[in-house]
Amino acid sequence: MKTSINFKAAKSDSEAHNFRKKTFDYIRKDLTVKNEYWSEEKLSDRLHKIESYCKEKSGRKLQKNAMPIREAVVVIKDDTTLQDLHNLSKRLEEELQIRIFQIAIHKDEGHFDKETKEWKPNYHAHMVADWQDLKTGKTLKHQSFHYSKMQDITAECLGMVRGTEGSKGRLEAIEFKIRKKEQELLALDEKINGFKSELSSKKFENLIVKESDFLGFKKIRTDHTLDNYEKVFKTYNVQLSKNKQELEFKNKVIKELQSKNLDLKKEISILKDKLSSVLSNGNIYSSEKIKYLDSVKDTLIKTLQFEKTKLPQLFTGSKEKLIAEINDVCKKVSQENNIPFSAFEEVFKDSESVSQIISLLNFGNSEIYYNSEQIPLQQKKKKQRRL
Template identity: 70%
Template sequence: MKTSINFKAVKTGSEAHNFRRKIFDYIRKELTEKNEYWVESKISDRLKSIEAYCKEKSGRKLQKNAMPVREAVVVIKENTTMQDLHRLSKRLEEELRIRIFQIAIHKDEGHYDKDSREWKSNYHAHLVADWQDLETGKTLKHQSFHYSKMQDITAECLEMERGVSSSKGRLEAIEFKIQKKENELVLLNNKIAQMKAELKSKKFADLIVKENDFLGFSRIKTDKTIKNYERVFKSYNTELLKNKEILQSKTKIITELQQKNTDLTKEVSLLKNKLSGILSNITVYTNEKNAYFNSVKDTIIKAIQFEKFKQPKLFDTTKEKLITIVDRICKKLSEENNIPFSSLEEVFKNPDSSLEIFSLLNIGDHRIQYNTEDIPVQQKRKKIKRS
């Protein structure tokens, strides 16, 4: 399955759309509960900060035609998690200085296939980004190779196939249209040839209605003959259209299955190669493990920031209640992002990671441990205690 990412100037109604603050007629409401959201700040607040920083840094106001806040739609898989998108956000910031401050995963959009009438989900995510250059205060300037790198990073982080470049895509689209028109021409010529052959056959001679006039001469009855031909042509046309629709439907199903098979084969091959490399190289294994635990830690931090953004008063409480809140957040993260229980345990065993997480709550240097002794694997639930 291919992915792509394309940033454009953020729209006025972006937040209303992304966070489903309005009712839209092109979504399935029963699937909206599967959507996921993360916010660091509102677009209006971020824009004010950008304008103030630009004035402070450069001494000038932000240009009117500047696009300091941009939004991208990213094609994702059904099982893409918020953790995956946080990992993508981190890479975009580290390598291209693009800072993501809003993420919305949409799983309630799509369309019904006109042939099979089956629902085809359009899994995608909206990434809203701060496009300000922190060194100059102006907007970031990227060249074409940066945008190409952006596609590479997205495909790597989401473990998906990279989409084709725009120029190649346009060329393929044109070639496809040419081929399609050529095929239509061949079908049309065949149809004309078939009609001509049948018109010359004895079968169509029977459609001609003749009557004798008052002098006894046989003459063709034009109006009745034309009606006979119209009736037969209509029947032929209906049959041709029906066969064409059936052929198109079957061809489409076969193509989709072949594409799915190709995508799965590539994904399995990629995972096998990655696993082989990790198992055969201890350095690669260690780096992969550390990168994963850092990703889990970052996901926890961003989730806490999001909860503080939504309910700031909730965090104005005792240390014991704050720890309970963190426990609830971690449980939700584990379920939504398929994070193993042991991974959360490892993150909180690390003093630096634990300190970084709890510094968000002004608790200080506290370590979290998950008490899992004497609890069946199927019924494990996270319990947090301070040490």
């Protein structure tokens, strides 16, 4: 499956759409529960900070035509998680200085196929970014190769195939339309030839109605004959239309399955190569483990911060209450992102990670500090078999 990422100036009402603060006619409300959201800061608050920093750094106000906050729509898979998108955010910041501060995964948009009436989901994610250059205070200046790299990073982080480059994609689209028109022309020719052969056959002689006049001569009754032909043509048209729709549907399904099969083969090949490298090299194994646990920790921290933004009093109180609340968040992140719970246990074995998480939750409050031994994560209770 192909993916792409394209940033444009963020609209003032993007939060209403992204976080479903309003109802929209084009979404399926029964699927909205599958959406996922994360926000580090409100759009208006971030814009105010950008404007202040620009004036402080450059001595000038932010230009009116500047686009300091931009938004991208990213094509995702049905199993893409917030962790995947946080990993993408991290790479974009490290390599292109693009700082993502809002993410919304939408799984409630799409359309019904006109022919099959089947629901075709449009899985995508909205990523809102701070486009300010921290060195100059102005907006980031990227060149064409940076945008190309952006596509590579996105495909790599999401485990998908990179989208086709613009000019090549447009050429393929035109060629596809030409082939489609040629196929339509051939189908029309076949239809005409079929009618010609039917008309020339003796089968249609039975449709001609003849009557004898008072002199005994046979004459064709034009009105009855035309009625007979009209009925037959209607039947043929209905049958041809039905056969055409059935053939098109089957071809469509085959093409979709072939495309999915090809994508799966590519993913399997990539995973096999990666697994082979990890198993055959101890250093690569250690590196991949550290990278994965860092990703888990980053996802957990961002989720904890988001939960605290929604409920400021959530992580306050006794040590036992704090542990229970962190444990609940770990379970939630584990389920939503398909992360083994043991990964969180590994994260909390590291004292530096624990200190980092607690300090972020305190937001300047130095009263609560616990070491890693004091943050035991509760194991999931195993269901006992009844004898």
